[in-house]
Amino acid sequence: MSALLDHLPEFWQGLVVTLQMTAASFLGAAAVGLVIVAMRVGPVPVLRAVATVYVETLQNLPLLVLLVLAVFGLPEIGLKAGLTTTAIVVIALYEGAYIAEALRSGVNAISAGQGEAARALGLTFGQSLRHVVLPQALSTVVQPLGNIFIALTMNTSLAAAVGVVELTAAANRVNLLEAQPIPIFVGAGLAYAAVAACAGFVTGRIERRLAVAR
Amino acid sequence: MIRVRGLNKWFGEHHVLHDVDLDVARGEVVVVIGPSGSGKSTLCRCLNRLEAADSGEILVDGVPVPGEGRALARLRADVGMVFQNFNLFQHKTVLENVMLAPTKVRGVSRAEAERTARELLARVGIAEQAGKQPARLSGGQQQRAAIARALAMRPKVMLFDEPTSALDPEMVGEVLDVMTGLAADGMTMVVVTHEMGFARRAADRVVFMDGGRIVETGEPNAFFDSPRTDRARDFLAKVLTH
Ligand SMILES: Nc1ncnc2c1ncn2[C@@H]1O[C@H](COP(=O)(O)OP(=O)(O)OP(=O)(O)O)[C@@H](O)[C@H]1O
Numbered sequence: 495m496s497a498l499l500d501h502l503p504e505f506w507q508g509l510v511v512t513l514q515m516t517a518a519s520f521l522g523a524a525a526v527g528l529v530i531v532a533m534r535v536g537p538v539p540v541l542r543a544v545a546t547v548y549v550e551t552l553q554n555l556p557l558l559v560l561l562v563l564a565v566f567g568l569p570e571i572g573l574k575a576g577l578t579t580t581a582i583v584v585i586a587l588y589e590g591a592y593i594a595e596a597l598r599s600g601v602n603a604i605s606a607g608q609g610e611a612a613r614a615l616g617l618t619f620g621q622s623l624r625h626v627v628l629p630q631a632l633s634t635v636v637q638p639l640g641n642i643f644i645a646l647t648m649n650t651s652l653a654a655a656v657g658v659v660e661l662t663a664a665a666n667r668v669n670l671l672e673a674q675p676i677p678i679f680v681g682a683g684l685a686y687a688a689v690a691a692c693a694g695f696v697t698g699r700i701e702r703r704l705a706v707a708r
Numbered sequence: 709m710i711r712v713r714g715l716n717k718w719f720g721e722h723h724v725l726h727d728v729d730l731d732v733a734r735g736e737v738v739v740v741i742g743p744s745g746s747g748k749s750t751l752c753r754c755l756n757r758l759e760a761a762d763s764g765e766i767l768v769d770g771v772p773v774p775g776e777g778r779a780l781a782r783l784r785a786d787v788g789m790v791f792q793n794f795n796l797f798q799h800k801t802v803l804e805n806v807m808l809a810p811t812k813v814r815g816v817s818r819a820e821a822e823r824t825a826r827e828l829l830a831r832v833g834i835a836e837q838a839g840k841q842p843a844r845l846s847g848g849q850q851q852r853a854a855i856a857r858a859l860a861m862r863p864k865v866m867l868f869d870e871p872t873s874a875l876d877p878e879m880v881g882e883v884l885d886v887m888t889g890l891a892a893d894g895m896t897m898v899v900v901t902h903e904m905g906f907a908r909r910a911a912d913r914v915v916f917m918d919g920g921r922i923v924e925t926g927e928p929n930a931f932f933d934s935p936r937t938d939r940a941r942d943f944l945a946k947v948l949t950h
């Protein structure tokens with residue numbers, strides 16, 4: 495237990511990095527997911543195909559492989575960015591594919607008549623997506639999006655493998671000094687669990703607020 | 709106002725519209741009738757390009773219906789459409805349903821859009837329902853809200869695809885009354901319906917479709933009292949005995 499308490503500042507620092515990465519990459523993933531789903535349900539065949547390939551590719555690669563590839567591969571071709579930034583971008587691109595799929599199932603759950611009615615009124619495809627289809631689609635997929643958020647939080651720990659000192663890496667460092675893996679990693683695990691519990695709570699609140707009478 | 713020439717439409721192998729020609733004059737009310745599967749809805753949906761025709765030309769107010777993009781959206785803004793199952797936006801109140809397109813498409817201010825919306829809701833007799841979610845309304849009220857939503861764009865033409873077919877019988881009248889009022893006010897209308905009473909009362913012309921073709925067209929009383937084709941006679945015999 496003292497192993498944990500003696501190193502609270504390191505743990506705190508790691509937790510802050512984890513939370514920053516989680517927030518930044520979730521925002522990025524949401525943006526990527528919106529763009530991809532708009533392409534995927536849209537009327538332009540080329541964009542639909544690109545979006546499909548994007549989703550299929552990213553869902554079939556391990557995130558760790560992408561992280562290693564980006565961190566060690568990009569500098570080779572002259573692209574240099576900070577470790578944490580690189581990790582955030584990779585996680586955003588990766589989780590964006592999952593968000594796009596969740597949103598797409600939401601769009602499919604909305605009757606085609608909603609989009610048709612919007613377009614028949616003169617809204618462009620983008621406007622009908624933004625004002626009519628997506629708001630309703632979102633309210634049906636709050637739970638899956640919450641689950642993606644939690645998975646994303648856990649996935650930020652993979653950044654430890656490429657040298658980002660987030661919560662897991664911080665715990666690992668403390669353990670190298672103290673050699674008390676059980677309290678140290680249980681402590682780190684509890685911190686992740688707390689984030690997940692908060693996400694679950696917020697998801698439930700949002701879901702109830704967005705519930706649409708049908 | 710609408711001019712259709714040589715319109716053909718296939719769904720896969722299925723030839724749904726055969727060389728359809730149709731003219732609708734400004735202020736004219738054309739009622740389209742025919743058996744199930746004869747292509748009435750498809751024709752109606754081709755007019756604002758919710759379905760893309762495979763060949764032929766469609767002009768609305770002298771302008772060929774554009775293929776896609778903003779030009780198509782602009783055309784649709786001038787062509788109102790009312791659907792069988794209303795398709796009100798479920799996440800918005802009735803008032804917001806009516807205000808959405810004028811504000812987003814025409815750039816009308818919210819205050820003015822709201823004033824117009826409330827006027828229209830009063831005109832279709834559901835002013836007190838403005839603040840409710842669509843699901844809280846009866847079918848007849850929802851369809852009247854959908855008509856108000858279409859009218860809010862001040863369309864040049866209104867298309868109705870079986871607007872009363874999803875309604876309980878006691879609500880059919882209130883929707884037909886609104887439509888009859890519109891017709892009397894000079895709105896150009898294309899109405900797909902099985903309501904023969906409405907056709908007699910409000911139509912300037914009846915168009916009878918069967919098997920993807922326009923088989924007969926004529927002034928309502930003449931058409932209902934003495935149809936010229938056997939197919940129209942058979943069809944009328946079936947529906948009028950019901
Ligand atoms: N999206 C579609 N895909 C394939 N076939 C279709 C599609 N929409 C309509 N059809 C077919 O086209 C034909 C004409 O359909 P349409 O809906 O225009 O008929 P309708 O006259 O409106 O019939 P109803 O009175 O039943 O509404 C039908 O045989 C129908 O099965």
Ligand SMILES: [Mg+2]
Nearest residue numbers: 748749750870
């Ligand atoms: Mg039909």
